[in-house]
Amino acid sequence: MTTTVHNSKGTxxxxxxxxxxxxxxxxxxxxxxxxxxxxxxxxxxxPHFMQTSNIIxxxxxTSVNGVLAVAATLVIITGGIDLSVGTLMTFTAVIAGVVxxxxxxxxxxxxxxxxxxxxxCGFCSGSFIAKMKxxxxxxxxxxxxxxxxxxxxxxGTRPIYFNNTPGFxxxxxxxxxxxxxxALPIPNGVLILFLVALAASxxxxxxxxxxxxxxxxxxxxxxRLSGVNTDRWKIAVYALAGGICGIAGILxxxxxxxxxxxxxxxxxxxxxxxxxxxxxxxxxxKGTILGTLIGALIMAVLTNGxxxxxxxxxxxxxxxxxxxxxxxxxxxxxxxKS
Amino acid sequence: MLSRRTLLGTLGALALTxxxxxxxxxxxxxxxxxxxxxxxxxxxxxxxxxxxAAKEFNVRITFEGPDSEAMVxxxxxxxxxxxxxxxxxxxxxxxxxxxxxxxxxxxxxxxxPVVAFDSGVDSDIPVTTAATDNLAAAARAADKMAELIGNKxxxxxxxxxxxxxxxIDRRDGFLxxxxxxxxxxxVVTVQYGQGxxxxxxxxAKAILTANPDLKGIFGTxxxxxxxxxxxxxxMNAKNLVVIGFDSGKAQTDAIRxxxxxxxxxxxxxxxxxxxxxxxxxxxxxxxxxxxIDTGFYYYDKSNIDDPKIAAVLxx
Numbered sequence: 001m002t003t004t005v006h007n008s009k010g011t012x013x014x015x016x017x018x019x020x021x022x023x024x025x026x027x028x029x030x031x032x033x034x035x036x037x038x039x040x041x042x043x044x045x046x047p048h049f050m051q052t053s054n055i056i057x058x059x060x061x062t063s064v065n066g067v068l069a070v071a072a073t074l075v076i077i078t079g080g081i082d083l084s085v086g087t088l089m090t091f092t093a094v095i096a097g098v099v100x101x102x103x104x105x106x107x108x109x110x111x112x113x114x115x116x117x118x119x120x121c122g123f124c125s126g127s128f129i130a131k132m133k134x135x136x137x138x139x140x141x142x143x144x145x146x147x148x149x150x151x152x153x154x155x156g157t158r159p160i161y162f163n164n165t166p167g168f169x170x171x172x173x174x175x176x177x178x179x180x181x182x183a184l185p186i187p188n189g190v191l192i193l194f195l196v197a198l199a200a201s202x203x204x205x206x207x208x209x210x211x212x213x214x215x216x217x218x219x220x221x222x223x224r225l226s227g228v229n230t231d232r233w234k235i236a237v238y239a240l241a242g243g244i245c246g247i248a249g250i251l252x253x254x255x256x257x258x259x260x261x262x263x264x265x266x267x268x269x270x271x272x273x274x275x276x277x278x279x280x281x282x283x284x285x286k287g288t289i290l291g292t293l294i295g296a297l298i299m300a301v302l303t304n305g306x307x308x309x310x311x312x313x314x315x316x317x318x319x320x321x322x323x324x325x326x327x328x329x330x331x332x333x334x335x336x337k338s
Numbered sequence: 339m340l341s342r343r344t345l346l347g348t349l350g351a352l353a354l355t356x357x358x359x360x361x362x363x364x365x366x367x368x369x370x371x372x373x374x375x376x377x378x379x380x381x382x383x384x385x386x387x388x389x390x391a392a393k394e395f396n397v398r399i400t401f402e403g404p405d406s407e408a409m410v411x412x413x414x415x416x417x418x419x420x421x422x423x424x425x426x427x428x429x430x431x432x433x434x435x436x437x438x439x440x441x442x443x444x445x446x447x448x449x450x451p452v453v454a455f456d457s458g459v460d461s462d463i464p465v466t467t468a469a470t471d472n473l474a475a476a477a478r479a480a481d482k483m484a485e486l487i488g489n490k491x492x493x494x495x496x497x498x499x500x501x502x503x504x505x506i507d508r509r510d511g512f513l514x515x516x517x518x519x520x521x522x523x524x525v526v527t528v529q530y531g532q533g534x535x536x537x538x539x540x541x542a543k544a545i546l547t548a549n550p551d552l553k554g555i556f557g558t559x560x561x562x563x564x565x566x567x568x569x570x571x572x573m574n575a576k577n578l579v580v581i582g583f584d585s586g587k588a589q590t591d592a593i594r595x596x597x598x599x600x601x602x603x604x605x606x607x608x609x610x611x612x613x614x615x616x617x618x619x620x621x622x623x624x625x626x627x628x629x630i631d632t633g634f635y636y637y638d639k640s641n642i643d644d645p646k647i648a649a650v651l652x653x
Contacts (some may be wrong), residue, residue, distance in 0.1 A: 046423075054422035061415045159434060173440065252411055256437040262408030307419035310368070310400045313376055 030330055031278055031294045038298065042305035049308050056186060058297075058304045063172070063189035064089070064252045066296040068267060069274035070193075070200045071244035073292045075274055077204070078237050079217040079284025080136035083329030084125060084143035085245050086267030090260070091147040092118045092249030097259035100168065104107070107165055114253075115246035121147065122242020148265060155261035162257050172254035189251050193293075196247055201289040203240070213237050216283025222285030274299050277327040342422040369617045370420035371429035371610070372413060373403035374456060379652035380606050384456070386649075387610025388429070395618045397426070401610075410434045410578045414531050417441050427451045427617035435460035451620035455613040457503070465624040468612040470604040472504050475634040476511025476558070479602050482636055483554050484520040486579045486599055491553035492526045493579075494545045496566050498533035498559040505530075508583065510557040526552070531565050538565020539572070546573055554579035554599075560586045563601060587649040593639055600638030605650050608632040 043050040068085045075082040092114040100110035121143065128139035162168040171188060178185030204210035212233040215223045224230045253259045278295030280287030302323060306316040371388050375381040376446050385401040392399040400420075404412040410433045418441055420428055428445060430452055432438050442463045454464035483493055495512055499505030509528055516523050526549050531538030542555060542565055555578060557563030563582025567589070570578055582589050582601035592598035609632045616626055637647045 047424045051422065054419070057415070057418040057422060060418070064411065152566055163434060256410050256414070256434065258410075258434060258436060260408060260410050260434065262406070263410060265408075267403065303415070304419050304422075307400075307402070307416065310370075310398070310423070312400070313402050 019234050021115045021212060030334070031291060033295070034327070035294055035298050035301065038301050038305060042301070042308065046305075046308050048212060049244075049305060052183075052185075054304065054308065056190075056302050060187050060255075061192040061304060062296050062300040063193045064248050064255070065270050065274060065299065066193045066266070067168075067196050067244060067248040067251060067291045068271040069278075069296045070197055070289055071241040071248070071274050072268070073245075073278075073280055073287055073289060074200065074204070074213060074237050074241045074269040076272070076280055076282060077217045077284060077287045078234060079220065080129065081140065081282070082125065082238070082239075082241060083137065083140040083268045084121070084147055085173070085241070085248075086264040087144045087147040087151065088118060088121050088242060088245040088264075089248040089252060089267065091121065091151045093253035093259035094151045094155050094160065094244040094261055096250060096253055097162065098154060100162060100165045101160050104164065107168060108316065110165070110168075111250055114249050115243050118242040118243070118244070118249065119239045120244025120268050121241040122182060122245070123235060125242070126238030129238070130166070130231035130234040138291035144265075144268065149262070151259075151261040155259065159261065160259040161336065162253065162259075169254055173253050189255060192247065192251060196244060197289050197293050200244070204289060209233065209236060209240070211231070214285055220284075271296075273324050276331075277324060279331055281331075295338075298327075339506055341541050365564075366396060367426040367618070367621065368399050368423060369399045369427050369429060369614060370423065370425050371399055371401045371455075371613060372416050372420060372431070373401060374407055374413075374431045374433050374599060376401075376403035377405065383606035383650060383652065384610040384613075387607035387612075388608070388614045390612070391611040391614035391618075395615065397614065397618055399429075399614060404433070406494060407433055410437050414438060414441065421445060421448070421450070424448075427453060428622045429453045429613040429617055430464070431456040432459040436513075443620070451617065453613050453617045453620060455609055465620045466616050466628060466630055468609055468616055468630040468632050470609070470634055471629070471631040472507035473511035473514075474631065475583075475602045476508040476556075477515035477605070478634070478636055479556050479583070480512045480515035480520065482600060483556060483579060483581050484516070484523055486581075487553040488525070489520060490522045492524050492549060492551055493554040493556065494549065495528040496538050496542050496545070496553060496555055496557045496562045497528055497530050498538075498562045500530050505558065512556055512558075531562055533559050533561035535561050535564045535568065538562045539568040542564075542566045542569035543573060546570075546575055546578070552578065554581065557582045560584040560589060563598065564588045564592070567598050570597055585653075587653045590642065590651060590653075593642060597638065600636055603635050603637055603647070603650050605633040605635065606652075607650055 019157060048054065068089060071085050072082055095117040096110045096114040099105050099113045125140050125143045128134045129136050172189050175185045176188055204213060216230060216234060220230055273294035275292050276282065277298055278291030280291060302320055306319060373381050373384060381403055388399055388401055402416050413433050414437055415448040417438060417452050421441060421444060428450055439461060442452060442461060452464045456469055458467040459467055495509060497505055497509045513525055514526055527545060529541045529545060531541045538561055546552060546569060555566045557566040567582050570580060580598040582598055585603055589598065589601060593600060612630045612632050616630055619626060635647055641647050
């Protein structure tokens, strides 16, 4: 069987970096320019903004939301949506807590269990959508609530601490880069975000799964008619996104040195906001991981910058909302033009 | 063209934020307050107290808290943004003390005093903790109970929790005071309803059934008190003296209608005020007590609309 499905922005530029930079360049330039402007404005407005420790705080704040946004990007490119990323993250953190703290097993097993739980839940969501034909919004809304409830049940509604797992907090808080370059103590959580983003970008650009991800979003019917088992690929995308949420679960648990079972609601919307600011279309078929990364950074810079400027909390929320609308408006205006 | 529009929009939004009133004040001492919440009436009352102290001591404060008490990581992000601003001191009520320890150490190394408030911070880094003295508050409830039942007879306690600090302190404060000051009053039982209204109702009904001569019940938090009130309604035990804790619409309604005699309310305004005051004093190197009692009030039908009381009650 020779199906030739190309993503809408097939490109001849060689090399991963080239590919990352060349497609959808315009929107990402917009997003990137906005990011730079935000950084400049905040630096001018407050002498405390542009200092190493604060920049690291911003990156640290981006790490969890960034990983969730990468997961959301994959699903959104297929034309779907995943509302369960936040509570799935919490659920996987609780699973890690059960394996490491309750059962006292070694660290790698805890990490593997969290990621496996993520893949399994993603597989379930994907199956509800592909096999049972439940719309993604409803299927993942249900999943969001199921996972929130299960996290509370399994943990007994109490945080699970990782005090008996030495090194667990270093996964996110430690700094391998800082060990090599003491001037640049970038936390491991940030490093993991970039590795996840690179890997996801590679999958999207270079693998069959990536090509089908775009194809499902552009024209699912055409892909099906060309003899492809679209259900299987769709489930695979949700499972992959679930696995990435498992990584986010480990990151947040490590950062807090605990699995907080009540956390997670609302995180899905922030992840989706980052994806949208980064220029990925909610109607599917288009999107980049680099854009999402920039989107997540814009959200974090904005939140942090407004805080450092001591803007009242009510207004921080207003400004963040305005920026989201602005970003999507810019994107739509560009599309209409081209 | 388009990018210019985006740029203008971004700049516009930022100009808006820069123009907001609290943005740039000149050379005032800056004290960020990181609370456990923001939207809830209780926290808005804490904020009002903090604002009042900020005006009085001429310092600049910001008051922030996550949307829900589950968002531990958001609170940590708030704390690190606060530290980036090189504040003179910080007020902090930890959602999870353990998660905050690395940043609190950072504050300590930078010589920034941390004032804990409300439930405080489980660590020796904070210079002081501004909170309700729950032992004393519950002792006041015991005195009021004694007064209302004529200093004699049987009473019971419906407590919210046997493990949390507030649960233990409010129970023991009540029991100890009865033993010391009111020897003719017998506390027949202490039972726990987890602060859940329905569970507390069942607990209170069981107590009433088992002790027909009971004169009064003390409910140690909002849910417990409402549970006791429900039990009184369901069993038509009109002569029972009910004393509660905190406020909330159901409880204030019960007090107005006379089913509940009165309740102890904490003083969230005082918590905010004392936190900022202690932070200012800490920067001046003053010795602070380990705990600052932020006060509490007993309120009943007669003073529930008193402006001082009304200000600290929430719906």
